[in-house]
Amino acid sequence: MTENSNESAPKSIFERMRQRLVPEGIPDDDRGRMRMVVDSLVLHLHPTKVPASTLRWTYTWGLGGLSAVLLAILALTGIILLNNYTPSAPQAYLDILELRSNVWFGELVRNLHHWSANLLIVIAVLHLVRVFATGSYRPPRELNWLLGVAMLVLILAANFTGYLLPWDQLAYWAVTVGTSIISYVPLVGEWLTRLALGGPEVGANTLLNFYSMHISFIPMAVFGIMSFHFWRVRKDGGLTQPKGVDDLEVPKSERITTIPNLVRKEALFAVTWIAALLVFAMLIPAPLEGIANPDHSPNPAKAPWYFLGLQELLLHFHPLVAGVILPGLAGLGIFLLPFFDVNPASVGVYFRSRRGRGLTALAAGLAVILTPAWVLLDEFLLDWTAWLPAWPTLLSNGLIPLAVLLLPLILLDEWMVKSFRADTEERVIFIVTFVFVAFLILTITGIFFRGPGMILYWPWVR
Ligand code: HEM
Structure with missing residues (x-):
């Protein structure tokens, strides 16, 4: 066979793969072939x-x-x-x-x-x-x-x-x-x-x-x-x-x-x-x-x-609220996020926009201050069941404190819409950041600041 006829002969699958996928020359020996197998595996995961x-x-x-x-x-x-x-x-x-x-x-x-x-x-x-x-x-x-x-x-x-x-x-x-x-x-x-x-x-x-x-x-x-x-x-x-x-x-x-x-x-x-x-x-x-x-x-x-x-939430709320309603709402929110926050314009921009960045910082700052404040208040001052003794605990220690906590968040959201004309993505980033940072602070409280009997304590002073 002449060199010319060899060139026009149909190429093997390896040769075609090599030409399409591997940019630089690979030696035609065992190592070369091995590398080609690995490369083609990589290219199953990634585009070329x-x-x-x-x-x-x-x-x-x-x-x-x-x-x-x-x-x-x-x-x-x-x-x-x-x-x-x-x-x-x-x-x-x-x-x-x-x-x-x-x-x-x-x-x-x-x-x-x-x-x-x-x-x-x-x-x-x-x-x-x-x-x-x-x-x-x-x-x-x-x-x-x-x-x-x-x-x-x-x-x-x-x-x-x-x-x-x-x-x-x-x-x-x-x-x-x-x-x-x-x-x-x-x-x-x-x-x-x-x-x-x-x-x-x-x-x-x-x-x-x-x-x-x-x-x-x-x-x-x-x-x-x-x-x-x-x-x-x-x-x-x-x-x-x-x-x-x-x-x-x-x-x-x-x-x-x-x-x-x-x-x-x-x-x-x-x-x-x-x-x-x-x-x-x-x-x-x-x-x-x-x-x-x-x-x-x-x-x-x-x-x-x-x-x-x-577990920290369970220390503050009726178990139905702490163990089911709140995690259920959070789960539903995470699930639905991509269906109501859909603006393609800000995809790829960290925190959406300059204003989005400001709102993220504001929400995180508020959560860092308000969450420990509420944990301390609820631990030492608030006693919903004693204040509302005749009410079922699901209300007195569950839905009522929950409403009291959610009200400022709803008002804040209203304020953002009215005063800043905040759009959906800005409201989403504010609320999600607040909830995420608040949960993080609760987790940190549970890990470091709950001692014997699950009471609040300062771990570095015994
Ligand atoms: C073991 C768990 C996970 C593995 C191994 C994994 C792996 C990956 C990898 C390798 C990428 C591409 C590179 C990157 O973005 O860093 C990616 C992208 C992505 N992941 Fe995950 N992931 C996991 C969990 C998650 C979770 C928890 C979410 C969100 C709920 C998620 C949502 C996404 C989305 C939407 C993309 C596309 C991002 C884009 O196009 O910029 N993944 N994932």
């Missing part, structure tokens, strides 16, 4: 070219990618941990002791799993905040926002079910307090709690239930939805692009090849985080207390840290 502006750290902060890296670490360390764990009491606890002292790198793997799981909650919430702050949930990305919300719920469920598995005092009582919140759901609460616990209280059945959810349904659902989430990012035309606060149009951005520009950045980012986590896990052990003792509750008995905002 991306706008250079979306690679800017200060736009996405790499938070979605970091969530994926953490999920990968969790899957890997989880599989290793499975080999040394029996989901029955007291063997579960003994297995953890054995893992810590007699299994090669057992303690390191457990620490890595523990810290990655906790960090994942923080990072996924920050990712949600970034998506919210840049308005990136607006059409056509509503479905991807909802997929993200579903993943966040699953991540919380994974953390909570995993919390019980070491079967120590911390696990036992945190899960007892955490699951008690479910029982406040009207009509089906008791039934739901029994279903989750596999009985009237936390016991051997709960451990088995939580274990099976933790290692099968939840991870399968998370990884399934994550693949869908990634696919949707591509389907929705890639990431939203950053826009300056005074830009009317998205600035033109050069499109650069994913390989090597994006992939190199992602790899460097992932390796740096994995190294940092490894060092952290080597230095700071995951907590483990004495074996679970159902007859002896620690004081204070707290839910896991990510539910302490909710």
